[in-house]
Amino acid sequence: MSKSIMHQKDGTCYLCMMLKGDYDDHKITEEHHAVFGIANRNLAEHYGLKVYLCPEHHRTGKEAVHRNYKITKYLQEKAQVVFESKYPNESFREIFGKNFKLEDKPPEKKEIPKEPGFRFLEEE
Numbered sequence: 001m002s003k004s005i006m007h008q009k010d011g012t013c014y015l016c017m018m019l020k021g022d023y024d025d026h027k028i029t030e031e032h033h034a035v036f037g038i039a040n041r042n043l044a045e046h047y048g049l050k051v052y053l054c055p056e057h058h059r060t061g062k063e064a065v066h067r068n069y070k071i072t073k074y075l076q077e078k079a080q081v082v083f084e085s086k087y088p089n090e091s092f093r094e095i096f097g098k099n100f101k102l103e104d105k106p107p108e109k110k111e112i113p114k115e116p117g118f119r120f121l122e123e124e
């Protein structure tokens with residue numbers, strides 16, 4: 001088992017810390033692979049892309065990573081950022097086949113409407 005490069009297993013919940021600034025020690029924390037899916041779970045294990053979560057943030061609460069897509073995305077993006085700073089010579093995209101960083105997505109094509117006769121208001 002490899003060590004997490006995102007979070008130390010010390011009783012804290014990663015999401016309690018990040019979302020609420022709560023560094024409390026939890027009786028139970030559960031291991032979560034930040035990038036999951038059949039192939040990626042093993043890769044996440046290999047690279048240490050995992051965090052420890054209280055059961056509420058893992059499975060049962062409204063902000064549980066397995067129930068709340070926003071939280072899923074949040075952890076995936078964090079995982080990629082940590083991965084890229086830890087392994088600057090490796091390509092997250094090539095290894096995981098995905099890019100989770102929002103700011104890297106190509107900008108949407110913006111078409112300037114070309115209506116006939118359309119023009120900005122000008123002074124006559």
Ligand SMILES: [Zn+2]
Binds near residue numbers: 013014015017054057
């Ligand atoms: Zn928590």
Ligand SMILES: [Zn+2]
Binds near residue numbers: 031032033058066
């Ligand atoms: Zn999980």
